[in-house]
Amino acid sequence: MYKVVFVLGPPGSGKGTICAQIQENLGYVHLSAGDLLRAEREREGSQFGALIENHIRNGSIVPVEITCSLLEIAMIAREDANGFLIDGFPRNEDNLAGWKRQMGEKVNEQFVLFLSCPVDVCIDRCLHRGQGRTDDNVDSLKKRVDTYNQSTFPIIEHFEKLGMVREVNSERPVNEVYADVVKVFAAANQQ
Ligand code: ADP
Ligand code: C5P
Numbered sequence: 001m002y003k004v005v006f007v008l009g010p011p012g013s014g015k016g017t018i019c020a021q022i023q024e025n026l027g028y029v030h031l032s033a034g035d036l037l038r039a040e041r042e043r044e045g046s047q048f049g050a051l052i053e054n055h056i057r058n059g060s061i062v063p064v065e066i067t068c069s070l071l072e073i074a075m076i077a078r079e080d081a082n083g084f085l086i087d088g089f090p091r092n093e094d095n096l097a098g099w100k101r102q103m104g105e106k107v108n109e110q111f112v113l114f115l116s117c118p119v120d121v122c123i124d125r126c127l128h129r130g131q132g133r134t135d136d137n138v139d140s141l142k143k144r145v146d147t148y149n150q151s152t153f154p155i156i157e158h159f160e161k162l163g164m165v166r167e168v169n170s171e172r173p174v175n176e177v178y179a180d181v182v183k184v185f186a187a188a189n190q191q
């Protein structure tokens with residue numbers, strides 16, 4: 001059984017930043033669904049490059065069969081891991097249903113880390129991210145925020161009803177956010 005923590009929050013809430021630090025210090029392997037999709041988009045011979053780019057620019061969600069397979073392949077490659085941080089997934093009902101179908105029997109979902117941050121702060125961070133992403137522009141960000149509100153937040157609410165959500169306010173300096181995140185992991189791993 002793979003131990004899994006889902007990391008969710010609006011675009012720019014700091015998921016990648018915090019996951020990198022947890023990976024470094026707590027031995028979980030960080031898998032960003034967005035990073036895996038961008039790598040697949042760039043992979044020579046991929047039949048999904050154009051489809052992925054269309055979804056990324058439109059802030060819409062790639063069909064789960066593609067994303068979940070990329071995640072599973074990455075997990076198999078790191079079977080030695082203590083646990084996995086699945087960053088930016090599941091983002092909608094399709095993601096959640098496909099994950100349950102493909103991975104439900106193979107994983108132990110520990111909790112959901114929810115990085116909460118006001119949308120205007122998140123948009124500002126994305127516009128200054130400086131990674132040359134094709135979706136860090138005002139048009140795409142509007143669509144990404146709509147997708148977050150309409151499709152992703154209900155998934156967080158679903159996990160909340162199951163008592164699985166650990167919310168950390170990420171509208172603060174990274175070191176303060178991280179200090180609270182470490183407490184969440186410490187509590188979960190004591191159980
Ligand atoms: P996400 O993966 O949730 O989209 P990132 O971790 O890529 O977010 O962060 C988006 C941008 O905001 C990056 O430029 C990052 O350096 C910056 N950032 C992340 N966390 C914070 C924070 N707590 N305070 C200020 N800036 C942050
Ligand atoms: O998480 P990140 O900001 O890197 O995601 C960028 C884009 O990748 C999303 O806006 C979406 O188009 C795509 N994505 C997806 N399904 C996921 C995660 C990301 O389609 N589960």
Ligand code: MG
Binds near residue numbers: 016032
């Ligand atoms: Mg990210």
